[in-house]
Amino acid sequence: MADTVRTETLRQRFARKHYIDSWDAEDVEAWENGGKDVAKRNLIWSVIAEHVGFSVWSVWSVMVLFMPTDVYGIDAAGKFFLVAVPTLVGALLRIPYTVATARFGGRNWTVFSALVLLVPLLGALYLMLNPGHSYTTFMLVAALAGVGGGNFASSMTNINAFYPQRLKGWALGLNAGGGNIGVPAIQLVGLLVIATLGNTEPWIVCAAYLVFCGVAALGAALFMDNLGDQKADLRAMGRALKFSDAWVISFLYIGTFGSFIGFSFAFGQVLQINFLASGDTAAQASLHAAQIAFIGPLLGSISRPLGGKLADRIGGGKITMYTFVGMALAAAVLIVAGTLDDASAGAASGGVFTAMVLGFIALFLLSGVGNGSVYKMIPSIFEAKAQGLPGADRAAKAAWSRSMSGALIGFAGAIGGLGGVGINLVFRGSYGGEAQSATMAFWVFAIFYLVCIAVTWFVFLRRPQPTVTPAPSAPVPAQATPLSDAAV
Structure with a gap:
């Protein structure tokens, strides 16, 4: 009888209109009696909203395919810099977006962040219909698209709070992967427009996404929930950054997510330059580039949940290092x-x-796997550290772990996004040099991946040094010894 009453109480708590005052994903009974359905519903609409956010963030990677130099007056180097601007803004916005869900509620912020995407879309639509504006104006409007990059941090922080530790790798990988697919999705829409109407009607892409943003906002308003006990603030981020592991994770995320978003924005232009060099007209080069460009971001998005799942089973450190080995080899192929x-x-x-x-x-493909494995490491690291909290019960340890993980998810996402800026700037410098080719850029990428291999092995995969169990009154150490791969 008591079990029946508790089950009914749990269902009533989860049925409250868009607000849950107390949420403990590690409570197995609550999870099985309605909790997992609530988490799944929030995950679905989080993915949709983040998906649209990524599409808007990468809208200029598509717009540049509609921008012949003789019409818009922007050369290849200028286009690489143009798509780097929203990458930079989106990376910086991930820090305030990380704490927004705790401050305003996951549902409320998702609705707002979906609606604010209308602003950069309307700006892009206007400029593409009126190509006579200055390069500075294009950069300012492109910067507005950075709001789409912030969506990732708020979405991941929110979903991290909904799922138990044993499922975080899969849930975070699915959430991020579904969002990442927004990049190839808008590129496919651009391909459809170019293939059917040529490279003179970019406004259709923007108009279509105005509708998609409205759908995402409406769905979030109807089906998502706010969590009353969600904690994440800038002070929590400051505490998280006292741990050396936090900085290492952020650095590694430059290599995985920075590669994904940077190549996503640049791949179409690299292809277009190659097709123009082979004799294509501007329209032909745009079409041929669009036919190929979406494949890379699509595979990178699909492979992200796989990376999280492999990290759940094998260990985040091992999967991350294997990923960087593969990326170094792929960069070597590009160099040749x-x-x-x-x-x-x-x-x-x-x-x-x-x-x-x-x-x-x-x-x-490999950057997607690495994205999933690196983000799996974040909650695993803080879950392990939480066990050393003196005098804390299970609920307090879980709350501390969620707070630290959510804070680092946003910070690492911001630093990783800056890697995308770096990739576009390296390409800009490579094509702007005397050789006017990407080979120099490929050398830079290969060397960076080799550094990531060394860092991953040194911090997470070396034989752990003997540790001394802290005294009951001792705080969690800010400089932790290397964790075993079972923890990451």
Whole structure:
């Protein structure tokens, strides 16, 4: 009888209109009696809203395919810088977006963050219909698209609070992967427009996403919930950053997510430049680039949940290091292909071009796996550290772990986004040099991945040093010894 009453109480608590005052995902009984259904519903609409956010964030990676130099007056180097601007703004906005769900409620903030996406879309639509504006104006409007990048941090922090530790790798991977698919989705919409109407009607892409933003906001308002006990603030972020592991995770995320978002924004332009060099007209180059560009971000998005699931089973540290090994090898393929292309003055064989495309596709696929494994490491690290909290019960340890994890998710996401800025700036410098090729950029990427391999092994995969159990009154150490891979 008592169990029946508790079950009814749990269902009533979860049935309250868009607000849950107390949520404990680790309570197995509550989870099985309605909790997992609530979490699933919030996850679905979180994915949709984040998906649209990523699409708007990457809208200029599509718009540049509609921007012939003779019409808009912006060359290849200028376009790389143009798409770097929203990447930078989106990365910086991830820090305040991290604490927004705790301050305003996950449901409330998701509705707002979906509606604010209308502003950069309307700005892009206006500029693309009126190409006579200055480059500075284009940069300012492109910067507005950065609000779409902030959605990731608020969405991930919110979903992290809904799911138990044993399911976080899969849930966070699915949430992030579904959001990441927003990049190839808008590129597919752009491809459809170019294939049917040519490269002169970019406003259709913007108009379509005005509708999608409205759908995301409406769905979040109807089906998501606010959590009353969700904790995340800038002070929590400051406390999280006292741990050396937090900075290492952020650095590694530059290599995984920075690669994903940076290549997503740049891949279409790299392809377009290659097609123009082979003799295509501007319209033909745009179409041919669009036919290929979406494949990389799509595979990178799909592989992200896989990375989280592999990390759940094998360990985040191992999967992350294996990922960087693969990315270094893929960069080596690009170096060889780029060198051969340079030697032939842009008239390399189809085999060289194919190798270059396959190298990029491998980087996308592996970056997705690495994104999932790195983010799985965050809650695992703080869950392990929480066990050393003196005098704390299970609920207090779980709350501390959620707070620290949520704070670091936003900070690491911001730092990772800055990696995307770096990739576009490296490409800009590479194409702006005397050689006007991407080979120098490929060398930079390869060296960076080798550094990531060394850092991952040194911090997370070395044989752990003997640790001394802290005294009951001792705080959790800010400089932790290397964790075993079972913890990460």
